[in-house]
Amino acid sequence: MSAPRRIAVVGAGAAGLHTVEALRRAGYDGRLTLIGAEDAPPYDRPPLSKHLLSGQWQPDRLTLRDPRALDELRLDLRLGVPAQRLDRHTRTIHLADGRRVPCDAVVIATGVRPRRLPGADTPLAGAHVLRTLADALALREDLRTGGRLLVVGGGLLGAEAAATAVGLGAEVTWLVSTDTPLAAVLGTETAALLTGLHREHGVRIHRGAAATGLLHRNGRATGVRLADGTDLAADTVLMAVGSEPATDWLADSGLRLEGGLVCDAHCAASPGVWAAGDAASWPDPHTGRHRRLEQRTNATEQALHAARNLLAGPDGTLQAYTPVPYLWTDQYGLRVQAYGRPGAADRFEPVDGSVAEHRFAAACVRDGRVVGAVGIGAARALRGLRAQVAAHSPWPPDPPRPPAE
Known part of the structure; x- marks a missing residue:
């Protein structure tokens, strides 16, 4: 060809x-x-x-x-x-x-x-997803007057939107399905830190029953119905339920x-x-x-x-794509960075700083291998772990060899 x-x-x-x-x-x-x-x-x-x-x-x-x-x-x-x-x-x-x-x-x-909840197939005032520029501007307009925002979904998008909205003066409820939202992405320790910050800033975290549908009246969203039959009322609903x-x-x-x-x-x-x-x-x-x-x-x-x-071209040398996954999230003035799959780890091994001080870098280890790394405010130490994530290196790392005499 x-x-x-x-x-x-x-x-x-x-x-x-x-x-x-x-x-x-x-x-x-x-x-x-x-x-x-x-x-x-x-x-x-x-x-x-x-x-x-x-x-x-x-x-x-x-x-x-x-x-x-x-x-x-x-x-x-x-x-x-x-x-x-x-x-x-x-x-x-x-x-x-x-x-x-x-x-x-x-x-x-x-x-x-973005996925939507049942009942959101047709446009409703006050019901939002957040993927495009138009989506963000529409949600921002609804939040100008404060009111009650219900964020449905325990992923990074929901967490960031909840943190932003509470900073704008909204009364925020964050509906999540797990005890520690974001643990599957960032690992339990980092996720617990962020969950605590959400509570400290006034976000109400509602765990347990999942949302089964959007409630509405007169063309406007009024909340969601949960799997246990109860309703959560809101003035604005953000559906951050995946994509x-x-x-x-x-x-x-x-x-x-x-x-x-x-x-x-x-x-x-x-x-x-x-x-x-x-x-x-x-x-x-x-x-x-x-x-x-x-x-x-x-x-x-x-x-x-x-x-x-x-x-x-078909006769050229093709290269396999072997990335080291990297993500970041900004919440409450902190930038969390992660390589690999911290949420898959069974051990959390700090190498710099302290989680309690909100400044740390840690290796995330599973079955004796480094599968991820996560940190806040310790970018240099975190970058030092990237090669170990890429190689799935054993943990603890081999001690440095003494210099030859």
């Missing part, structure tokens, strides 16, 4: 933007189309639940590249028009406006979409869709079709099982990897 002269990237978020930039930096000078479902040019999502929701930032500060930088990429930029179908055999992308984009290769970077890959438009493409767009170790889903970012599922180098990462750093790193392998 000859080198592609027409490449289309579907998804204009961080993964899509970094893909087109990597292609141009590598010398690709053919037609390059970037397709995005939202009207806005590529912007950063992590600040939505923090800086933008709080009002500290305005939307223009989230933009990843200014118009001049986008112009320099020489893109066929299609914003505000979702992709509806991919004909894999003719390499044609069908858009919602009826137009078609033929290409020699395509990179899927469509990310995820699913935005791959439904690929349903009849013949591509394998199982918890994401299934790829090989090189980020290829099929000949001429690649994937990067939240929607991509590829084999974990340690377990062999397919996994997805909904992490900002992964969106960037996997985009660069997919672009490199795409340009290598």
